[in-house]
Structure formats: structure tokens, C-alpha cells
Amino acid sequence: MANNIKLMQGNEAIAEGAVIAGCNFFAGYPITPSSEISEYLSVKLPKTGGVFLQMEDEIAALGAVLGASLGGAKAITATSGPGMSLKQEHIGYASMCEIPCVIVNVMRGGPSTGLPTLPSQSDVMQVKWGVHGDHAIIAITPSSVNESLYETVRAFNLSIKYRTPVIILTDEIIGHMREKVIIMEKDSIEILEIKLPSVPPEEYKPYNYLSGKVTPLAPMGEGYRYHVTGLIHGDTGFPSQKTEVIQNAQNWLIDKIYKNVADIEKFEEFQTGDAELLLVAYGSTSRSSRQAVMMARAAGIKAGLFRPITIWPFPEKQIKNLAKRAKIILVPEMNMGQIIFEVQRCACNSAVHGLNIVNGEPITPDQIYDKIKEITK
Amino acid sequence: MIKTKFDYNKYLRQNTLPHIWCPGCGDGIILKSLIRAIDKLQIKKDDIVIASGIGCASRLPGYVDFNTIHTTHGRALTFAIGIKMFKPRLKVITISGDGDALAIGGNHFIHAARRNIDITLIVFNNYTYGMTGGQYSPTQPIGSYATTTPYGNIEPPFDVCDLAKAAGATWVARSTSYHALQLDKLIEAAITHQGFSVLDVITNCHISYGRRNKMKSPVEMITYQKEKGIPVRSAENLKPEELTGRFKTGLIYQKNDAPEFCAEYQKKLELLKTK
Numbered sequence: 001m002a003n004n005i006k007l008m009q010g011n012e013a014i015a016e017g018a019v020i021a022g023c024n025f026f027a028g029y030p031i032t033p034s035s036e037i038s039e040y041l042s043v044k045l046p047k048t049g050g051v052f053l054q055m056e057d058e059i060a061a062l063g064a065v066l067g068a069s070l071g072g073a074k075a076i077t078a079t080s081g082p083g084m085s086l087k088q089e090h091i092g093y094a095s096m097c098e099i100p101c102v103i104v105n106v107m108r109g110g111p112s113t114g115l116p117t118l119p120s121q122s123d124v125m126q127v128k129w130g131v132h133g134d135h136a137i138i139a140i141t142p143s144s145v146n147e148s149l150y151e152t153v154r155a156f157n158l159s160i161k162y163r164t165p166v167i168i169l170t171d172e173i174i175g176h177m178r179e180k181v182i183i184m185e186k187d188s189i190e191i192l193e194i195k196l197p198s199v200p201p202e203e204y205k206p207y208n209y210l211s212g213k214v215t216p217l218a219p220m221g222e223g224y225r226y227h228v229t230g231l232i233h234g235d236t237g238f239p240s241q242k243t244e245v246i247q248n249a250q251n252w253l254i255d256k257i258y259k260n261v262a263d264i265e266k267f268e269e270f271q272t273g274d275a276e277l278l279l280v281a282y283g284s285t286s287r288s289s290r291q292a293v294m295m296a297r298a299a300g301i302k303a304g305l306f307r308p309i310t311i312w313p314f315p316e317k318q319i320k321n322l323a324k325r326a327k328i329i330l331v332p333e334m335n336m337g338q339i340i341f342e343v344q345r346c347a348c349n350s351a352v353h354g355l356n357i358v359n360g361e362p363i364t365p366d367q368i369y370d371k372i373k374e375i376t377k
Numbered sequence: 378m379i380k381t382k383f384d385y386n387k388y389l390r391q392n393t394l395p396h397i398w399c400p401g402c403g404d405g406i407i408l409k410s411l412i413r414a415i416d417k418l419q420i421k422k423d424d425i426v427i428a429s430g431i432g433c434a435s436r437l438p439g440y441v442d443f444n445t446i447h448t449t450h451g452r453a454l455t456f457a458i459g460i461k462m463f464k465p466r467l468k469v470i471t472i473s474g475d476g477d478a479l480a481i482g483g484n485h486f487i488h489a490a491r492r493n494i495d496i497t498l499i500v501f502n503n504y505t506y507g508m509t510g511g512q513y514s515p516t517q518p519i520g521s522y523a524t525t526t527p528y529g530n531i532e533p534p535f536d537v538c539d540l541a542k543a544a545g546a547t548w549v550a551r552s553t554s555y556h557a558l559q560l561d562k563l564i565e566a567a568i569t570h571q572g573f574s575v576l577d578v579i580t581n582c583h584i585s586y587g588r589r590n591k592m593k594s595p596v597e598m599i600t601y602q603k604e605k606g607i608p609v610r611s612a613e614n615l616k617p618e619e620l621t622g623r624f625k626t627g628l629i630y631q632k633n634d635a636p637e638f639c640a641e642y643q644k645k646l647e648l649l650k651t652k
Contacts, residue, residue, distance in 0.1 A: 025463055047649050051462045051642070056488040060455040063448065063485075067428070067459025070446060071467070075459070093449050220444040220460065221467045223423050227390075227439055229447035238393050238439060 008181045010145045010174040011078075014104055015040035016181075017152025018076050021191055023102075024050035025073035027064035029057055029083060032116045033172045034106040037078035058083040062090035066099050070228060072194050072219025074156055078104035081114055084123055085130070091165050092131035093230045095253060098163035098207070100217065102155045105167060106175040107283075109360060118360035119172035121283055122335035127167050128312050134250055136257035138264055139167040139312040141282040145179035150189070151309065157192040158264060162256055163214050169311060171334070173284035173362055196222060206237045209252040212259070258313055266309040267318060271297065275304025277376055278326035278350075280319065280343050282308050284362060285332050291365035296372050303372060314342045323347030328375055330355060332363050351375070388412045388422075393439050401595030403554030403580030404434055404501055410557055411470075411499070412441065414564035426460055426469045428453040430477035433508045433582075434501030437472050451482025454489045457496050465495070465639040468568060475502040475516040479535050483515070490544035490573050494638040497567045497574045500537050503582035511585030518622075522589040537577035542630045548574035549630040553602035554581055556626060563628070572637050579606070579624065 008016065015037045018026075026045055028038040038054065045052045051068065055061040058079055065075040079087060084105045094101050107123050109115030127139045138158050142148040152168060159166040197204050197216050206226045208215045218224030231239035232249050240246070257264065270290055272278065277296065281289035286307040296303035306322055308315050319342075323329065329347055331340040332355035340354045355371045357363045389412075398404050415425065425443040429435035431450035438445035444467075448456045453471045461469045478486050478500045489496060504517040513523035516534045523530065541549045548570040552560045560578065567574040581587060581598030592598045606626040607615070 025459070027459065046646055049646055053458070053462060055455065055458075056484050059452060060458075060485055060488070063452045063455025064459035064462070066448075067446070067456030067461075068463040069459075070444075070456070071460040071463040073459075073463045089449055090452070220426060221423060221464050225422060225442060225444050227393075227445045227447070229439065230449060231447070236392070238390075 004183045006181045006183060007178055008145055009036060009176060009178050010148045010170060011036035011106065011176065012040050013145045013149040013181055014152045014168060015044065017149040019044050020186065020189065021074060021153040021156035023074045023076050023156065025065065025068040025075035026077065027053040027055050027061040028077050028079065029055055029061045031080045031083045033108055033175050034078045034080045034104060037104060058086035059089060062087045065101050066090060066094055069099050069101050070220050074194065076102040076104065080106045081108050081110045081123060082112065084126065088130045092133060092135065094165040095131060095135040096230050097228050098217065100159035100163055101165050102159055103165055103167045105169050107169065107171040109358065115360050117172065119284060119334060119362060120358065121171055121285065121333050122358065123169065124311065124335065124338045127169055134254065136254045137167060137312050138162065138164060138257060138310065139169045140309060141169050141311045142174060143283055143286045143307065144174065145177060146181045148174060149181055153189055153191065157190060160192045160194060161214065162260065163217055164257065171283045194219060197224065205235045207233065207235045209235060209248040214256055261313050264310055264313060265315050267315050268307045268309060270305040272304035272306055272322055274302050275326050276302040276328065277372060278322050278329045279303065279305045280329060280331045280339065281305065282311055282339065285334060288363050288365045288368055289332055292368035292372060295365060295369040301372060301376055316346045319343055319346035323350045326350060329353065330371060330375060332368050334358055334363060383413060385409060385412055388441055390440055390442050396440055397436050398433060399584050401583055404437065406554040406557050407501060407560065407578050407580060408437055408440065410560040411564055413561050414568065417565055418568060420468055424467055426467050427472060428457045428469065429472040430482060432474035432477045432506065434472055434474040435477060451477050452485060454482065454485040454498065458489060458494055461494060461496055462639060462642065465643065469496045470568065471496055471498045473498065473500055475500060475504065476506045476514040479515045479537065487544040490541055490546040492638040493545055493547050493572045493635050495571055499576045499578060501580050502537060502577050503580045503586060505582050505586040507582045507585040511589065537575065538629045541575035546575045547572035547632040547635045550628045551577040551624060551626050553579040553606050553626065555599045555602035556606065572635055
């Protein structure tokens with residue numbers, strides 16, 4: 001048992017999670033604070049016959065990942081703020097063509113070059129809306145090193161199941177901290193494998209918008225010849241400008257995620273049962289928030305914490321339910337106010353406050369507790 | 378012996394035709410040449426990946442029955458590298474226009490060449506951005522006109538072949554949509570070459586380029602290709618000033634013993650296995 005317990009860094013845990021998930025392709029570009037992921041995989045992947053590539057830029061890195069994924073690879077890339085901006089072009093392509101991939105964004109302060117090695121949570125809305133055109137995205141915000149590992153495995157599973165880019169939206173604090181990780185037996189972890197379609201090649205269509213089911217993506221080079229394009233396309237994969245095809249395609253990209261929220265969502269609640277004051281926090285800030293809940297409870301305030309693990313799609317239903325009791329809600333985040341808008345939308349009868357500290361330092365339990373006292377006066 | 382007519386239909390996706398190219402466009406000539414070359418090499422359709430970027434030429438993959446990827450503008454080579462590295466047994470061919478390969482995709486072009494990865498890049502070089510209406514491209518000659526060089530182009534153009542060779546490509550050639558038979562042989566050789574091969578094909582866009590540059594018809598543009606193209610060997614005997622405004626055709630550079638990227642990567646994997 002003791003052998004299964006390791007001290008790991010958050011970024012390393014993401015890389016190890018990828019290895020456990022069966023990742024066999026990485027392409028990236030060096031950027032702080034995500035570089036440990038590529039360094040770790042540059043050691044690990046070649047040992048198991050996988051491909052490690054350092055590309056000429058961030059766009060190329062995701063392009064290579066998508067090319068490999070079309071060939072049937074379990075592929076991942078990792079980046080941070082400025083790199084995430086560059087990747088948007090291919091995140092859109094992956095969404096449109098429904099190519100599975102995992103993209104890690106270790107958030108740092110921005111805009112532009114911003115704060116290379118200081119934490120931030122200011123890319124939450126970029127992850128949702130950074131791509132031009134309508135689409136849905138899955139994003140996961142781990143709050144510990146252990147969770148970073150297992151959520152990476154889940155990210156791969158979701159990306160294959162829903163044929164979509166999945167973003168691991170971690171932050172510099174979680175990425176660089178070291179904590180205990182318990183490595184489970186591989187048999188006890190659900191790992192989705194890439195399979196050939198169940199139909200023969202002559203019957204295969206890469207998309208099926210009206211079926212309500214995700215068509216498996218046939219790895220190229222295995223007899224299933226089809227076309228992939230970033231143009232709006234019909235079930236055959238070929239471009240179309242027919243109005244009904246366009247509408248079906250657009251609906252599908254949203255529906256395949258939002259009609260499966262129950263399967264995709266993941267969250268943690270802490271002392272929310274009787275909470276009249278609700279904290280909504282994610283990533284590293286949720287750790288300070290948990291401490292602040294305990295401080296508030298000790299002072300007789302009925303506080304609780306709701307922590308989205310899947311942050312996109314946003315857990316609307318849970319917030320709506322909790323807001324029936326909690327008439328005061330506090331959303332601490334290391335940005336100038338982003339997820340607070342989602343919370344306000346879901347809890348319109350509650351007073352929703354923000355605590356936005358973006359000075360390159362983590363938000364402390366004391367700062368949150370002080371804010372709790374102020375808004376519950 | 379009776380020469381039977383070549384059957385293109387076994388490689389064409391009939392349901393995606395007619396193609397989008399204008400009547401008289403040179404791209405169809407290159408498409409047919411590509412099909413003939415692939416047929417000659419007898420490569421299985423399942424083993425061929427064709428990736429393209431964005432632009433007129435990049436619509437080609439949609440029409441052919443292979444594994445086809447119409448990617449983003451300039452980035453076809455990045456997808457090509459990804460799938461080639463993951464499945465080195467596949468033959469990967471990349472189709473780009475001049476703007477696609479050398480402007481927005483210039484960085485990927487030089488780095489693919491530097492790696493000497495076993496991919497064939499065919500540049501459909503028509504000196505213009507045809508699909509967007511004829512803006513000037515990085516291969517447009519000085520002094521010529523485009524919708525965005527109404528007073529004449531002052532930017533020196535890239536020579537696709539010089540750039541490819543300088544960046545590390547190990548097989549470099551040029552042809553035109555006039556030299557269709559030579560093109561068959563060059564495409565065949567490019568695909569066969571083990572390493573990064575670049576084939577610059579001068580093709581005609583009389584609609585967006587020619588009519589602004591005193592070549593209104595496809596015939597005038599094809600004549601330009603015929604007259605301005607000069608075989609590499611003939612060019613050797615000419616003085617530099619005699620080559621002004623002309624371009625070399627045929628195999629320009631070939632290096633057979635350079636390490637190929639996929640093979641080198643596989644060697645590393647083998648080495649790690651024995652450790």
C-alpha cells in the first residue's frame with residue numbers, strides 16, 4: 001500500500017494521470033507555469049512507445065495533437081495564458097470536427113504576458129468563450145494534486161466519449177504545489193479505450209446529428225476513409241450550406257454536451273446541508289474557502305461550500321437548489337469577477353457577492369472570512 | 378498495344394463533385410496528376426492521408442477517396458506531422474496554396490523541412506489568394522498587381538524551392554500545370570522520397586491574378602508557364618540576368634542520406650526498449 005503513495009507536484013500528477021489514461025501522444029510548446037508537464041512526458045512517453053513532440057509554436061502543438069488523434073492517439077497538450085490564446089484556433093477546429101483531445105491550461109495572470117509564475121483564475125471565461133462561433137466545451141478545475149491526476153484520466157474519458165476537446169483548467173498554485181497522491185490499481189480506474197466503429201467501413205459516417213448519440217471517431221488508416229473539415233458539414237463529413245444541415249450541426253455541438261450534463265458534471269459540497277451562506281469556489285481558491293467555512297461555522301455562521309469540479313458546463317441545477325436556502329452567496333476568485341456572473345444567473349433571488357483579489361498572491365482564508373463577516377452583518 | 382483511358386473515378390468522390398474551381402483553373406490538372414502518380418505507385422487508399430490548409434487548392438482533399446483532412450489556414454503540416462509521427466506507416470501528403478504554405482503557414486513550413494519528416498508537400502503556387510478575391514501573396518512577383526497591390530507589388534517574393542532547401546528539405550522540385558507529364562513523375566518521386574519533399578507547382582489563376590496582369594485567359598497563363606519555365610539543366614548554362622523573370626523546373630535538390638525524423642524517433646524508442 002505504501003508504494004502507492006507518492007509525493008508529487010500538481011503538473012506532474014496531470015502528466016502521470018495522462019500516462020495512466022493511456023495517453024500515447026504529446027505535443028507542446030514551452031511555457032511557464034506548465035512546462036513540467038511536457039518535461040515529465042518527454043521522459044515517460046518514449047519509454048512506452050508513445051510520441052513526444054516539441055513543436056514550433058502553440059498552434060502547431062495542438063495541430064499535431066489533432067492530427068495524431070485522428071490517427072487514433074490519446075493525445076494531450078499543455079499550456080498557459082498566452083499559449084491558450086494561440087490555441088483557440090485549433091480548439092475551435094477540434095470542437096467543429098469533434099476530435100477528442102485534452103488541453104491543460106495552468107492559469108497565470110494576464111492579459112498578455114501578464115504574470116508568468118504567479119497564480120490567477122482569469123481564463124475561466126476564455127475557456128468557455130474564447131473560440132469564435134457557437135460551441136460547447138467541457139472544462140475541469142482540480143483543487144488538489146491527487147485530484148489533478150484522476151481528473152486527467154476523466155478528461156481523456158470524456159473527450160473520447162463526447163468527441164470533444166476537454167480542458168483541464170488548473171492554476172499555478174495547484175500546478176506547482178506538492179502533495180500526497182494515492183495511485184490506485186489500474187483495474188480500479190475507468191479508462192475508455194479508442195475502438196473501431198461497430199459498422200463496416202462502407203456504412204460508416206463520421207457524424208450523425210439527429211441520432212442523439214455520439215458516433216465513434218474511426219482512427220484513420222484502418223480502412224474507414226472519411227473527410228474532416230472545419231467547414232460546417234453533414235453526417236458524411238463533407239461541407240454543406242443547406243440550412244437544415246447547418247442548424248442540425250450547430251444544435252448538435254451544444255446538445256451533445258448540455259443534454260449529458262448529468263454524466264459530465266462533478267462537484268463537491270462541504271457543509272451545504274443547512275448553509276444559509278454559500279461559498280462557490282473552484283481550484284486553489286476553494287481550499288481557502290473550505291477553511292473559511294470552518295472559521296465561519298466556529299463563529300456560528302451557517303456557512304457551506306459548493307465546489308464545481310466540472311466548471312463547464314456550469315452546474316446550474318445545484319446552484320439553483322442551494323440558493324433556495326442560501327440567500328447570501330460569496331464567490332471568491334482570483335480574477336476581476338467571472339464565475340460570479342454564472343452564479344448570479346442561477347441564484348437571482350440571492351445576494352451574490354464577489355471577492356476578487358488579483359495581486360499575484362493566493363486568496364487567504366482570513367480574507368474570505370473577513371468578507372463573510374462583512375456580508376452577513 | 379491499345380492504351381486504355383485512365384479511370385480517375387476510382388479515386389474521386391463522385392458525391393462531392395463538381396469541384397469549386399473556376400473553369401480554366403490549373404488546380405484540376407495537378408489533381409489528376411496526383412491521382413495518376415498515386416495509381417502508379419499502387420499505394421492502398423487506406424494508407425494515404427491527404428491534409429490541406431485553407432484556400433482554393435486546399436479543397437482538393439474533399440474530392441479524393443483517401444483519409445482526408447481539410448485543416449486550418451496554414452496549419453496542414455502540423456496535422457500531417459501529428460498523424461505521421463503516430464502512424465509512420467501511412468503516406469502523408471500535404472496540399473497548400475502559396476499563401477497557405479508560405480505566409481500564414483511559413484513557420485510550419487520551415488520547421489517541417491528542418492525536421493526532414495517523411496511528408497510530401499505540394500504547393501499550388503498561383504501567386505495570389507484566389508479564394509478571397511486576389512490579394513497579393515508572398516510569391517507574387519515584384520511589380521505585378523493584385524487587389525491589394527493596386528499600384529504594383531514592391532515586396533520581394535519567396536522562392537519556394539530555395540526556402541525549402543535552406544530550411545532542410547531533402548527533396549525539392551518545381552513544375553507547372555503546363556508540364557503535366559513531368560508533374561506525374563515528380564509527384565511520384567516526391568512521394569517515394571524518404572524525407573521531407575517539397576514540390577512547387579506553378580498553377581494558373583487567370584480570374585484573380587491573370588486578368589490584373591495582362592494574362593486574362595487560361596491559355597495566356599499556361600503559355601506563361603511554358604515560356605518562363607526553364608529546365609534545371611538548361612538554366613545552368615544561362616547567366617543570372619538571362620534567368621530574370623524565369624523559374625527553374627524539374628528536380629532542384631535531392632539528398633538521400635539525411636536522417637529522417639520518424640525513423641530517428643523509432644531508433645530512440647528501440648534504444649529505450651533495450652535499456
